[in-house]
Amino acid sequence: MLSAFPWLAAASLASGIVSLGFMRYLWPYRNRLGGRFFLATIGCEALWSLSYGLALFVFDPALREAFEVPIWIAINFIGVFFLAFALEYTGRGHILRSKVMGGVVALQALHTLVVVTNPLHRIAWSDYTVEPTHGLATVVYAHQPWLFVNAAGFVLMIAVASFLLADTVFSYGPLYRTQAAAIAVSPIFPGLPFLLWLAEVGPMPPLNLTPLLFPVHLAFDMYAFFSRDLFEMVPAARRVADRAAIDNLGSAVVIVDSGRRIIECNDEASRLLGTSRDDALGRRFETCFDDVDLDGDNEPITRRRGGRKRTYAVATSPLTGSAGAAVGDTIVFQDITEERRREQRLAVLNRVLRHNLRNDLNVVTGYLEMAEERVDDEDVREMLDVAAENTAGVVELGEKARHIERALDADVDDPDTVELRPLLDEIAEDLSGAEPDAEVVVDVGGDATLRATPSLLETVFENLLENALEHDPSDAPRVTVRVADVETEPGFLAVEVADDGPGIPEHELAVLDETEETALEHGSGLGLWIVKWGVDSLGGTVDFEVTESGTRVVLKLPAASEAAASHGEAGHEA
Template sequence: MFQSIPWLAAASIASGIVSVGFIGYLWPYRDRLGGRFFIATIGCEALWALAYGVALFVFDPTLRYAFEVPIWLAINFIGVFFLAFALEYTGRSELLRSKAMGAVVGLQILHTVVVVTNPIHGIAWTNYRIEPVFGLATVTYAHQPWLFVNAAGFIAMIGVASFLLADTVFSYGPLYRTQAAAIAISPIFPGLPFLLWLAEVGATPPLNLTPLLFPIHLAFDMYAFFSRDMFEMVPAARRIADRGAIDSLGTAVVIVDAGERIIEHNDEATRVLGLPAGTALGGRLAEHAPDIDPAASGGTVTRTVDGTERTYAVTTAALETAGGTAVGNTVVLQDITAERRREQRLAVLNRVLRHNLRNDLNVVQGYLDIAIGRVDDADLRGMLETAERKTAGVVELGEKARTIESAMGGEAGSVATVAVEPLLEDIRDDLLAETDAEIGIEVPAELSVRTDASVFAVVLENLIGNGVVHNDADTPVVTVRTVEADPGHVGFEIEDDGPGVPAHELDVLDATEETALEHGSGLGLWIVKWGVASLGGTVDFEVSEAGTTVRLTLPDAADADATREAGEGTATPGTSAPERDNP
């Protein structure tokens, strides 16, 4: 039946035509990463299939041998182009210009020259003859060692390329998994018949069925191209982004394996740690940074960089496989020199303002009080009293700074369960001891909030205190009540009947640049803003002719810490006199 139908030749030619058609679809993508090399790979397949299909009709030995040249040219360079595609597609383009890649290309050129000149020397094969099968001009020849070396190189390149694509499947998760897997698997189908032909396995050894399997190979490639946006989503972008992100951080990053050997680092790490350029990989981190433990996060190290002593915060993170096996650690060195210097300057200034200046002003206040008591002149006494009030305001401003430092200068995350009603009652009692006011508390008696107790108290003291102090009524009225909030949050509303917070002071809180604080009038609002921000909440002010309404929303850590809360008591933080803003 097969003798009357040139099925092998027709199938091979059809396979070549399909490949050429696929190239037509791919051509607009030739400038994408991997595009030109993928097109060249398909082009070699088309050349192989078409040349083999036509050669099966040629019975003249000399002319038939001439067709071996394009066939082996395609065989020799399919691997080269597929490997080049895999390198560029997965983000390893720098290897395309390496000496190793140049050697690969040179070797394949040599193999091609050997095939072309084989009739002269017989290095690749001998005893070349036509042995028709199914009425076609199939050939047979004795394979020589060089031919196996040639084929081994071809198979090795296909294998390396497939490995690179498979590595993308496992490394980058589902984003590129399907198209990379399809392209990595596709060479298996034409590869198996080629190996069988090379090993002369089968009933008819002269038949090389490889071109007939190209359509299956192309079906996987077409799936990757048409269904998975093969050239729209390339793994190279992810690989280059990973590398570029580390290099562009401006922060020293070192990655070590489980044996604490350096397997990756960026240029900043080379500069900070003094790593030897180009030779640090593979060396132990302890050789260059004995004071850094890759498994222990926290702490600081000091290094002299570019002639300047700098301080770095050390942060580490474990690297684990999907199964939880530890494979190494990432070490990040964050330059905190400027931050440390700023903290030092602020500490010195704070000491001067809080200690030296406060002490001196207390002396001034004492003398002013004495002078006021000894002066009979009303005008002079008035001036002294004004001076005494201004001095008291400056002292109070220093006390506000102390409150900020004590409440918000501690470690973040000092969470406690705060009983809200007792806290509000303590604040009310302190205020009523100094002024006449009506302070209403409309909160559930059982309401408790898990939050930073000291910061929470300072925020409420200032909001309620400001509503009393900045109120020109004979009896200021302030009401604190709970309001609805999102799940996991608690909402409060502080309402007063005063003249309202001036708009320019609220604008200061939203400004992106610093504004001078006049007479300390804005410091209380800053305390509220900073405190609420540190608690992770929000605060909004609504000013009307009836007064000011402040809406405060805070996250309640009780949900996240429910299991811990069972073993803890309820805390009511101690309160102090509210930090009030001077008019």
């Protein structure tokens, strides 16, 4: 009569059947990252469990020893497949094609060959005998050194794979934490009885209870698969994205540790260094970049690449650990060669056009005035007047460009609190002095304040009001500035500038939405561009609405405070 022990054999068979069932559910995911290797791992567990369960009912010594072959094949390749799964699942798939991984597979194949041929040489185990215990075909054999080496490799691979999965738990936060932790912990349960059996700890003859704990291991795997989207959220994507973010940045990136040694760099950085990435790793940063100060502000540096000089802007940022301690620095080298060239060319052209053109046109203006005084023909005098007027317009345009440059170069990163009413009153007074028949109505409460660069804000409103008056053909042009009763984001104040002129032509507004002006569609002046650029620099938005009664421009600009924005609206409604 069988005691309770044969139920352990039945439990081993049941464990194998459960493993096969789990493989059936995993099959559709075989092409996901890590899927095929995870399937192979469960398959090895099924082979081990089924072979061991059947072997416990085989009492013929030769046949019983033959069952050790599939058991040890499963043992040898569980570690290989589980390690391969961990590598691919965590984004280290390139290691699978390395010589090291090839050596691991070759070593396990050698171990398997030794097990298969063990009856010929007995270097894995010896003195193999069947000693029935409680109705089970238990065996006793002497573990030879090769067997311990074989088992050590299996344990080491499982440990490395678990470490890689555990590293994902700590490196990538909660997104992949649960499923990676479940899979990393699961090998502990079958691993412990395997080590006890290997060390021959327990009753004699010892039973290898490892297959009996595979269901516990599978329970963790099933939890990761069914509850935590094992193959839907794969940490390999995060790891590949981290690597790609550095490689595809387009700028040279160097990462150093607290000892200022290079621990990572992308391909662009290695080209900047003039060496391979592997050669760069481990070198001290200052030996490669002696003109870069990681603790201070850095001016652009110049390097030769491909026989040409390139200019790089240097940006450094510290790396800190979980405790807030500095662990290194990230240094980004951005190639600004073309940008510098464009700036230099524009600066030269700007200086030549502004200085030389202004001086030459002033001379032209003087000669036109002299010629007009000496000419009696009215037709000629009229032509000279037109030439003088156009010349003055070009000079005025150059002066406006100079004011624009100064305004846009203002420090927008350190804005001030600006009271809107006094600023608008001053602009209105200046415009009324230049055009006595024009009327500028300022309907803005005294509490309306903005957070802006004063000179830039003044330039924006000055151009809006000036354009509204200049392009109104009536004898008494009128423009009104008021706080607009429109919906805005919290912390913003809407200001409306409205006129009763003919309206801004559609093609003038269309070019503001284009990336560049074209030959057939261009603005007639700088005014609208000044407004657009200025508002963008101030962190606001501008909308134009043209109707039959005129043009309505709504500017939404950062208010000095939430209270200021609400006070401005309250003042307008009152």
